[in-house]
Structure formats: C-alpha cells, structure tokens
Amino acid sequence: LRTPLAALKARIELGLREQQPQRWRQTLEEAQEHTDRLIHLANQLLSLARIESGAQTIAEGGAQRLDLSELAREVGLAMAALAHQRGISLALEAEGPVWVEGESTLLSELISNLLDNALAHTPRGGNVVLRVLADAVLEVEDDGPGIPPAERKNVFTRFYRVQHQRHGAGIGLAIVGEVSRVHRASIELDQGALGGLRVRVRFPAGESAPRPQ
Template identity: 40%
Template structure:
C-alpha cells in the first residue's frame, strides 16, 4: 500500500524522539534519586556530628549527657516521630537513645574496625521504615557509635514523594516540548518534500516532445530518479520518432501510385465503374493526407505566439472549401458567425485543419437533406453540430483515439480511418485548448472546440 513519505517520516522521528525522551527522563529520574540520596546522607552525617559535638560525660554520675540546639532537639523529639538517635559504646550498648524503639541490632562500626567510613542502614521496625547512618567517634578518649535515622514514611519526609512525582512534573514540561517538536518535524519534512511535489507538478505539465524534468534544480537524493525518468522519456521519444517518420514516409510513397491510379480511373470507359474507383481513390488520398497531417503536427511544438488568429475567417474558409462536397451529398452547411473577428492565440494552419476535420466528420454522419451547423463564438470557441445518430455516452472519449471506429461504421463500411477527430484532439492539445462532444439540440452530435483567447490588449491592438 502506498504511504505518505511525510507521514512516515514524522512518525519515525516522533517515535525516535519519544524513545529518547523516555530514556532521558529515566536517566534524570535515576540521577535525581542518586542526588537526593546523597543529600539525605549529608543531612544525616551533619546531624550525627552535631550530636557528637553535644555529648558530655559526667564523672560525678558516670553517665553521658547530650546538649542539642533547640531546632535539632525538636527534630529528635519522640512525640514528633520523625527522627531518632542513639549513642552506643564499643560493645553496642545504647548509652543514650531518643526512644526505646531505636533498634539495637543495627550495623555497628567499631573504632578499631578497618572500615573507616560511616555505615548506612535501612530497617523496618514498629510500623516505621528507618533509614539511618552510623558513624564512629571518640569523646573524652571513649570510643562511641553515634546513630541517627529518619522515618521515611513520616508525612514531613517528602524526599521520596519528590522522587515519585518527578516523572509527573517533568511530563508537563516534556509534553509541550514534544508537541512543538512534532510541529517542527512536520514542517521540516514538508519543506524537504517540497521539491518532490514541485517535480510531480512539472511532470504532470509535460506536454512537448522535447520537454524534460530539470535535473540541476533537484535535490541530490532524487536526482538519479529524475535522470532515469528523463532517459525513459528520451527512449520513448526516439521510438515515437521512428514510428512517425515511418508513417510520413509511407504516406509520401503512396501519393504517387494513388495519383496514377486516379488518372487511370478517369480513362475507364464504364462511367459507373470509373466513378466508384475514383471515389475509393479519393478516400484513400484523404487518409494519406490525414496521415501526413498527423505526422506533421506530432512533431510540432506550438507555444503561445501572441499572433492573432481569426476563428471566424478560418471557419468561413473551411465551409467554402467543403460546400461543393456538402452539395453533392445533399447536406446544407449553415454558418453562424459574429460580426466581429474572434481572435485566439495560435497558429493558423493547424487550427484550419482542426475545423476542416470537424466539418468532414459532421458531413460523414449527416443524412441526405440534413444540415450541419457551424458556429463561432467569442472568446474562442467553434461549434459543429450535425443531425446524425450522435455519439453514445460510453464512446465520447473513444472517438478521439487514432484509428478508432465504431461497430456501426465498420458494419456500414463507411470510408474513413478514424484519424480526423484525432487530428482535432492533437491540435487542441498543442494550443492548450480542449475538444468535447455532447448531444446536439434536436438530435445529432455537437462538437465544441475551445481555444485560449487572445489577451484584451492584444486583441485591441490587432
């Protein structure tokens, strides 16, 4: 199934960005956890050293006493239930404790241990989760262990909550950034795809035989494709040229034998046989002439010339030329033209041939005593209507194909090769115009040739 390159690129970029963002958030969260843990350890160590500095030994009572600043004393208040401390001697016996729940089986670091760094611990006791630190100290020559701990599930201990909420908080920052990034990705890809869209429009607009897609103006990534397409067009043009030259040469070679054959037909004593032969030869001559016209206009590259061509004059000339033929068939040619010239931008000879072939087609389908109406309308239109059988809807595109003939024409052996309307179509295309067929009022077929009108200023000047 064809896919949109822009949509595919945006999806891939956004997916990659989302993965990168998730990885970044994970790293930030991990880093945030480490930073918070280090900060908590620093706070615990500071509290432990403050406790150690407040320890006093009384020789009179033989007991240890603790003097703490009011802020720290409030922090270790048993009623508060947030922080706890204990001071243990070398044997692990608690000589001072903020409450009885302080566990006695926490890791002990003795002064004479080879481990000289503070030791951390984490325990669950009495519905609390204690995270603490033990540090070895020496007070008045006595080795002691000072332990401090925080109840991490206490409402005032928010560091874990901060860690847990980190992703949610960061998401509010990442979300608009992600949306902005999506817009940037789409805009960037749309900008990158612009040359491809431009090439598509240029390819669709190719009409002349020598027109090609520009290679120098294309990005490096698609230049090989453009080069390959131009090469394919070159091959197709060479093949078409060979066919066109063969058609033209064959038509030229047939002209002389047909002229000789027509001369011999005039010498035949039997007038009826001679007339039939002359009629057939005339039909063959017309086919040859049409082949030559097609070969000529196929090689033509007609660009807007700015030269005014009067459709009214061309229609009058075509009617005058075919009027004797129409009279022999018993068909009346009716010409309806405006008083003023109808000027179009084009080339006279191809346009004359187009109108002439429209009239030939109408005469070929008109019954005896019928009428063929020829109308010229501003700004640039020629209409030819006959009173024949008309063109069925399903055949209205086929009639402009080369050598196409309906089954009825084949059955009645009506002379013609199916080239006249193909010539009209080709001339219309060369002039950036159009040809269409519909039902004529009262029956028959109505062919309408539309051509680009000359600009108003040019018409006035003409």
C-alpha cells in the first residue's frame, strides 16, 4: 500500500503547483483513478485476511452446504453494472442447485475475483461467461487475451502479474487459489471456446439435494 499511496500524494502535490484550472481538473481525475485502484487493492488485501478466518471456520467443522448456482447468480447480478459500464456482455449459465460444502463469504470472494479478473482483461464489446455445472464445477470464460501457458502456473502467486497486463496488483487470482485450497478444490486454466481464458474450479461434489431439516 505504501507505493501507491506515495504515488497518489506526489500526484496531488504536483497538481497543487499548477496554475491552470484545466490542469487541476486533470489532477483530480488522475487522483480519482489512483484512489479507485487503492480501494480495490485494500479490499483484496482484506479478502486475503478473511481467508484465514474462513479456513479456521471450515477446519473446525463450520462449513455449510451451499448452492453454488445461487451464489454465482448473486455475485453475477452484483457485478452486472460493472460489466455494463465497461461495455462487456456478462452471461450466467447455471443448472439446477449444485451443492458444495464451504463458507459462503469466501466462495463469493472467489467468484467475484474471477469475474473481476475477466472483466479487467476483456476488451470493450467482449464477452464473459460465468458457468456452474452439475458436477460441482465453476467456470469463468472470456474472450480476452488469455494467459500464456508458460505463465499459468505462476498467476496464483501473490503480486505476480502476467507480462502484458498493465493494471492490477496480482492479488485476484491469488485469492482464488487460497479459497480453492481451503475448500479442497482444484483449478485448471486453459483456452476456452471463446478464444480467451477459461478458469475451471472443481469442488468436491455435494449431494444433489439439501439435507432434510
């Protein structure tokens, strides 16, 4: 956090030295952009901290039976406005209830980070698909530039960024990796049917129906 905070402070100080109102406006717009990135980074760091608490809850037998399709629907709706703002089509493909054992906050974090990553690297006019399959598999697929095969094993490392990516701190997929580990889920990265990246998270399958009360 220190580096982007220092950059933001320096930009504001430079703006204060300007005499032209147009330059002040430009400084404010740049400061707003930097602030948005800082907020996003802070939220991701808080997410990493929450994973430890969630992992303890699961380890102590506090996992719940959750409908992965419903979680995907809730997160997808929450991020629909962002997709629209960026000119990207966001679609949900979910079958009936798909039950998994887990912690709802962490699984929502996993889905939102996968979608955020896809939306960040899909060009305007592109497509992102959030998909839940009956065998407890979650997929997020886009038609962006994808990730070169040689780099796929590194993207779950904290602060690692793919060479062609300009934005982001390299935390989103690290969160996905940590949440998957806690839930004993496997992750696969490959090229999807849309031509971009497809991330597949495979959970230990739950029963096909909720437990009787």
